[in-house]
Amino acid sequence: MKRISLVAAFVIGLFLVLVPAYVRSEVQSSATIAQQSLPTAAPQGEIDNFVKAKTDTEETDQESSKPASFDQVVKGTKQLKGLFTLYRDEAAGKLYAEIQPEQLNVNYLCTITMESGIGQGGIYGGLPLEDFLFTFRRVGNKLQFVVPNVFFRTRPGDPLQRSVKRSFSDSVLQALPIRSTHPKRKSFLVDLSPLFLSDLPGLSQSLSSMLGSSYSLDAGKSSFGPAQAFPLNVELESNYGFSAGAEGTPPPILSVLPNSKTFNLRVRYSLSRLPSNHNYRPRLADDRIGYFITAYQDFSDDSPRDPFVRYIQRWNLQKKEPKATLSPPEKPIVFWIENTVPLEYRDAVRDGALMWNKAFEQVGFKDAIEVRQMPDDAKWDPADVRYNTIRWLSSFDAGFLGMGPSRVNPLTGEILDADILIDASFARYAKEQYRSLEQSQQLESMPALMKLTGNPSLCSYGMGAYFLKQSMTAKPARDVSRGLKLLGNYDLCYGMEATRQLGIGAMSLSMLHNVTPRSSEMKQFVQSFLRSLIAHEVGHTLGLRHNFRASAMLTPAELNDPAITHQKGLVASVMDYSAVNLAPQGATQGDYFTQTIGPYDEWAIAYGYTPVDALVPQSETRLLEKIAGRAPEPALAYATDEDIYAGLDPLTNPFDLSGDLLTYAPWQMENAQKMWQRLDQSSPIAGESFSDVRLKFDEIFDYYFQYASFLTTYVGGQSFNRFKGGDVAGRLPFEPVPAEKQRQALALLQTHVFDANKFRFSPAFLNKLAPSRWSHWGEEPQIFSLDYPIHDRILLLQTVVLRELLQPDRLARLRDADLKTQSGQAFALPELFNTLQMAIWQDMIKPEDKLKLSSLRRGLQREYLKILTGMVLRTTPAPDDARTLAWYELKQLATALDRVLQRQGKDADTETKAHLEETRDRIAKTLDARLQTQ
Known part of the structure; x- marks a missing residue:
């Protein structure tokens, strides 16, 4: 009985913990769904709601230990007021951000740029690395740095909102512990080091691919660079130190570095508010005209033809004088x-x-x-x-x-x-x-x-x-x-x-x-x-x-x-x-x-x-x-x-x-x-x-x-x-x-x-x-x-051109030419094979008085033979009709070689004679091999 009571107590306790958590989760899910719901028509008011959607509830701090006061944490730091207020402690290498309650669950834009590189191997200063939407979401005693999933949307109020949210996940890039909460502003203070001194852009993996050797982020060599806060954006810079990977694995030799074992990269993070453009209207794309596209699937549209909504990417240009034929823009x-x-x-x-x-x-x-x-x-x-x-x-x-x-x-x-x-x-x-x-x-x-x-x-x-x-x-x-x-x-x-x-x-x-x-x-x-x-x-x-x-x-x-x-x-x-x-x-x-x-x-x-x-x-x-x-x-x-x-x-x-x-x-x-x-x-x-x-x-x-x-x-x-x-x-x-x-x-x-x-x-x-x-x-x-x-x-030039002419997709199109062209007007497979054979082997098909082939001619002929042999032996891809024609052309070539060697073989120079006899032998073995496989 005592054992059963313990189990029952555990179940009851678990129930009491999970039910409130489930309720809280449902409230958060509904808010996030609202963020991701955008109608096909996308009126501006609904876009604003999409951008600014947030939850009505806040979680209480579940930590048993009492956190330090706000003033204690920021004591001795330099305050930078802006979109997010920053607190900089340069001596300790710390950078804090104060997030206001109304800034939770609001979409912002993060833009990442490689501010300095090494000047070699694709690692160049000024290159854009990534840009994405993000939001701060409170979960317990942490603020999650979340990239919302904007690829799947519904119209506001559509019951499918919950289904879409359950089906497609957001991406949580980091969970930042709340260091303190301001007693009056109720704002949250978080340490940005776990986010912006980690390898957020995935540089380690990229460097390994580009430089051919493993490099990893060295926390001891990494630090914050300049930080600036403005009303609409915050600019942060991270100095990343990278060191060569596994011990015993030699790093690549990078000519631009004093020592290839280690280098530093500066990366800039721009965090900015999305514009509230009440006069901006997305424009639908058309595949007859080449624009970059922003696309999403609209689950509220049950049209079987195409579930995607596609907008072209363009600037918000509005006339300063709307009725004028020619007007400067409000904002050029x-x-x-x-x-x-x-x-x-x-x-x-x-x-x-x-x-x-x-x-x-x-x-x-x-x-x-x-x-x-x-x-x-x-x-x-x-x-x-x-x-x-x-x-x-x-x-x-x-x-x-x-x-x-x-x-x-x-x-x-x-x-x-x-x-x-x-x-x-x-x-x-x-x-x-x-x-x-x-x-x-x-x-x-x-x-x-x-x-x-x-x-x-x-x-x-x-x-x-x-x-x-x-x-x-x-x-x-x-x-x-x-x-x-x-x-x-x-x-x-x-x-x-x-x-x-x-x-x-x-x-x-x-x-x-x-x-x-x-x-x-x-x-x-x-x-x-x-x-x-x-x-x-x-x-x-x-x-x-x-x-x-x-x-x-x-x-x-x-x-x-x-x-x-x-x-x-x-x-x-x-x-x-x-x-x-x-x-x-x-x-x-x-x-x-x-x-x-x-x-x-x-x-x-x-x-x-x-x-x-x-x-x-x-x-x-x-x-x-x-x-x-x-x-x-x-x-x-x-x-x-x-x-x-x-x-x-x-x-x-x-x-x-x-x-x-x-x-x-x-x-x-x-x-x-x-x-x-x-x-x-x-x-x-x-x-x-x-x-x-x-x-x-x-x-x-x-x-x-x-x-x-x-x-x-x-x-x-x-x-x-x-x-x-x-x-x-x-x-x-x-x-x-x-x-x-x-x-x-x-x-x-x-x-x-x-x-x-x-x-x-x-x-x-x-x-x-x-x-x-x-x-x-x-x-x-x-x-x-x-x-x-x-x-x-x-x-090399001749080989590339010859292989391009005989590549499988081209041969397949020529095979289909009879079906796609009016009768008698097609250029078809047999003509291609015959033309190439006449061009490359004309010395055999129409021999001169003295048989002498240059080294270049012999090389081209060997390449031709290699390609056709691969088709016949099925070691290279080709349509069946092309394989048959390859077999036929090789057979015709073998006959021509026999005739030429019998008539002029004695007068040919040694290299030409050896080349022709070897070619004849290779053709014979290829044709025999194919017959044996049937």
Whole structure:
């Protein structure tokens, strides 16, 4: 009986504890649900309720020990009054925050920025790390730092609110003990150290990914930096010390550090109040126009078609004079040029940002964007969320030229703050006329190899394009793009390929137009690039995504006609990744980079910023549909990052130009040939290193590589249009490339890639190409194979192009061509296989009197054999029809080899004869192996 009584007492006691806790939990859940409930229409009053929702109950302190008095805890500290009042004890390294009762369960914005980096490996000062909503929620004797879940919402009062709250969790990042409660204000004092001196941004994991070695946060080396409190925001800085990980594991060798075992990073936390914009109305998105999107699932909408509500991200622009045709905004978008920007570039930076006012004027805003200069004695910090800045970044190995992130209200899509970063080293790339490609000891073409390696990352959410070169070398691969994504979901633009465009443009000025690096012409060239770059990044801060179809607006002939390009631009949108425009041989050079926003940019701004007198987003539908309905106009074609990954559309590429690459690409390859010729004739000049000649040679080679890879997209290609029903009669989303253009692309590849005679360089030229011999921090000399690997370079180009032509997705599209093209008009699989076999094995199919194959021809033939053998043996993916054709072509080739060896084998040189006999033997074994498996 005694045992039963003890159990009963325990159960009763547990019941008495849990029931009140359950009731309290339900009260808190209801309040949090109210925070997350936002109707599809999202009237402003309901948004305000969503932002300011809070509980009506407070929990009592359950600690048995009596806490210290408020005055005792803050004794000797420095008080900083602002959004949250701070108490700073610098001697003890403590930082407290006073949270008022009315500030509980209210949404605020946290923005995290890397204030200082190490200048290498993607760890750069000024990079945005993360931004999110947060709220303080009291639970017992602690204040939880909570990130509310805003991805799932319901209308206020909908019974589904409770279900949604139970189904989808918030994220509690930290629970801060309440050190004291003020006796009069009833406010709560918390120590911020557990939150902001912990690894809140997840830097340890990111550093391990990016630097290839484990680094952990060292609490003994970490401390608070400057802290400032303002009425609408609080600015905190944390100095994080990081040390190399597990003992016995050597850290990476970081050239920029005195000791790679340890370094410090400064991280800024901006805590700000969300604006109470009673006149801001979210605007619904349309996938025909490229805006960044804030999306959530509306569980109050039971429409089976699409549960998502999508808002575009844009600034809150309101006319000062609503009825005026052209009016200044109540609050313009102001960019401050940071005082670190060199004097010689400030005008170009200003001009690039102000380009966009042309588009805003067309929707009724005068001077929507203003650009101001940050004084040298400014007291404010560029990372302060109250200022939009254009900042200069200094780094050792930055893989991007520009970056334009913005901070957005995740409830409505309203852009609140933006900062643009520019890599200061971009001008050096132009003035030196080249950029080193030797670090990886291997030459790659980024556009082609992104597909070949399965890494299509260009810019969004990481710098995969830049680090792709390193990941393909013999060094251990590093998941750098994953690491950078951990650092923050932002857009890193241009990158390595943009520096190459800048470098090749400067080289063309020097070699083809005799322009010196320090001349006024070169200065104008660099500033024209900078204006275009700034316009691109400002476009991102206005909410716009990339448009990789914009470069197809003009014909090749129109690109160098200033009467056209000064009015419309070189491209339909500065949101493309624009290649440098080099005029063909014998033509007058026009603009190198676009100097005005294009028709697409004006259209996109019209969709996002045209004032509409409506109460809710759905009321704007009629006008927005009228604007978006212009999508079929050629200059408004839109394709963004996810559209380029498949390699489907030959006009959707980064760093291309013109709507006719079949004309423009050969022009650029001929320009490359001419620059090689000039390099051979005039380099090195007196005092110039032979290693500089090698670097320039590679730079030209990569430019050649780039345009050769574009031609492959015509084979099996299709235009992809983002039309909707009723937009235009007679046009469909997919439009196959005409068969004649596909044949023309293959013929150009045969002439410019597969024919090794295009790469006949004089022995003296090749023997000039010496590597650098500097050996010190930041410079690692090449040790093995000092001579230039010309055979490997050319074979790499041929291999990439050949594999791209025979990659599985392209073969599948060609297999489907008969079903998607009118009878008799398709370019199909058999023609591709036959054309390639004739081009690569023409020596066997139509042998010359004397049989002699060069080493380059033998290498290409081996690669072809390897690809087809993989198809036949099923070791590589391919459609079954392609495997059958591969088997057929190998059988035909074996017959041709037998015939040639019988007739001319005795006269062939030893290398050619050995190559042909080995090839015949490999084909025989492949065909036999396949027969045995059936």
